[in-house]
Amino acid sequence: MPLVTINVIENVFSEEQKREMIDKVTDAMVSIEGEAMRGITWVLIEEIREGHWGIGGEGVVRPRT
Amino acid sequence: MPLVTINVIENVFSEEQKREMIDKVTDAMVSIEGEAMRGITWVLIEEIREGHWGIGGEGVVRPRT
Amino acid sequence: MPLVTINVIENVFSEEQKREMIDKVTDAMVSIEGEAMRGITWVLIEEIREGHWGIGGEGVVRPRT
Amino acid sequence: MPLVTINVIENVFSEEQKREMIDKVTDAMVSIEGEAMRGITWVLIEEIREGHWGIGGEGVVRPRT
Amino acid sequence: MPLVTINVIENVFSEEQKREMIDKVTDAMVSIEGEAMRGITWVLIEEIREGHWGIGGEGVVRPRT
Amino acid sequence: MPLVTINVIENVFSEEQKREMIDKVTDAMVSIEGEAMRGITWVLIEEIREGHWGIGGEGVVRPRT
Numbered sequence: 001m002p003l004v005t006i007n008v009i010e011n012v013f014s015e016e017q018k019r020e021m022i023d024k025v026t027d028a029m030v031s032i033e034g035e036a037m038r039g040i041t042w043v044l045i046e047e048i049r050e051g052h053w054g055i056g057g058e059g060v061v062r063p064r065t
Numbered sequence: 066m067p068l069v070t071i072n073v074i075e076n077v078f079s080e081e082q083k084r085e086m087i088d089k090v091t092d093a094m095v096s097i098e099g100e101a102m103r104g105i106t107w108v109l110i111e112e113i114r115e116g117h118w119g120i121g122g123e124g125v126v127r128p129r130t
Numbered sequence: 131m132p133l134v135t136i137n138v139i140e141n142v143f144s145e146e147q148k149r150e151m152i153d154k155v156t157d158a159m160v161s162i163e164g165e166a167m168r169g170i171t172w173v174l175i176e177e178i179r180e181g182h183w184g185i186g187g188e189g190v191v192r193p194r195t
Numbered sequence: 196m197p198l199v200t201i202n203v204i205e206n207v208f209s210e211e212q213k214r215e216m217i218d219k220v221t222d223a224m225v226s227i228e229g230e231a232m233r234g235i236t237w238v239l240i241e242e243i244r245e246g247h248w249g250i251g252g253e254g255v256v257r258p259r260t
Numbered sequence: 261m262p263l264v265t266i267n268v269i270e271n272v273f274s275e276e277q278k279r280e281m282i283d284k285v286t287d288a289m290v291s292i293e294g295e296a297m298r299g300i301t302w303v304l305i306e307e308i309r310e311g312h313w314g315i316g317g318e319g320v321v322r323p324r325t
Numbered sequence: 326m327p328l329v330t331i332n333v334i335e336n337v338f339s340e341e342q343k344r345e346m347i348d349k350v351t352d353a354m355v356s357i358e359g360e361a362m363r364g365i366t367w368v369l370i371e372e373i374r375e376g377h378w379g380i381g382g383e384g385v386v387r388p389r390t
Contacts, residue, residue, distance in 0.1 A: 017357050038121040054218075216292055
């Protein structure tokens with residue numbers, strides 16, 4: 001059941017890093033909910049375009065990782 | 066009022082199929098809520114990039130439809 | 131894969147109607163994507179409190195169904 | 196804390212207009228919550244593809260602004 | 261068309277303040293998109309329970325407004 | 326920047342377990358993005374009412390954890 005949605009700015013993380021996010025966040029969830037729920041643990045990544053993410057009104061453009 | 070958001074992986078469904086999703090899901094909602102609410106029944110489709118949708122940690126890549 | 135989220139105002143629809151929404155919207159999706167994807171077709175209902183849904187700035191309060 | 200997500204159809208608004216949305220919506224929020232919360236007021240813009248936004252079942256395609 | 265979702269922690273803002281958020285954010289959007297789109301400008305408020313909003317891992321509990 | 330939203334069915338996990346979800350998911354994200362981004366790593370938990378989460382049309386009611 002758990003559904004996890006990760007929003008990041010596009011072009012900040014590599015495909016490899018996003019792959020790792022799905023893996024590690026899934027593992028974090030499974031460590032709490034139990035291994036039996038792994039198959040119904042969904043993790044989605046949604047990307048926001050650069051400049052479309054405002055913090056205090058300032059559009060964030062490619063923060064350094 | 067009802068707002069329906071459909072998340073799918075991009076490139077899995079044709080534009081024609083997504084068109085049909087909007088139609089059929091709208092009709093399903095209207096059949097319950099009443100025809101009077103059709104005008105305020107919104108259905109949005111959001112697409113997730115391939116590999117960005119993890120089930121149990123495995124990134125789903127173009128499931129067969 | 132498809133993930134459908136239905137937002138409604140709370141106390142507008144009965145539990146029976148919401149049950150029916152999940153059924154009918156799932157069937158609508160499966161009729162397009164194919165029966166094989168039924169098991170990974172998720173439909174969630176999220177409720178918004180009365181007065182917390184503004185259309186043109188007017189808070190919608192229990193629309194008639 | 197407040198997190199605001201603005202969904203619009205892509206190619207309807209210019210980058211300048213979306214920039215302005217982030218600014219004005221942030222200011223609207225800060226005018227209520229207090230200046231101290233500006234730094235944790237996030238405003239994100241998510242774009243929906245043309246034809247993927249149905250109102251009453253009709254896919255909205257580039258409404259006039 | 262624009263759909264705006266505002267997430268806040270519950271019990272932080274009064275009903276009056278949330279009412280004002282809907283009004284001011286709607287007006288901010290309409291000032292950019294044009295008065296003609298007011299009727300299809302939706303603003304929803306979703307509340308997150310206290311302690312269910314983590315910033316850097318610390319659960320935020322009723323920030324001062 | 327990263328914004329993570331965790332959806333779970335209410336009354337399935339204890340407050341302690343949800344607290345742990347925020348901690349562990351934050352740490353998972355920070356391990357990839359770098360410690361410098363911890364302060365802008367937000368993790369929210371949203372709860373769906375029992376019976377409002379359908380998998381293949383069947384409303385999920387309190388899965389065993």
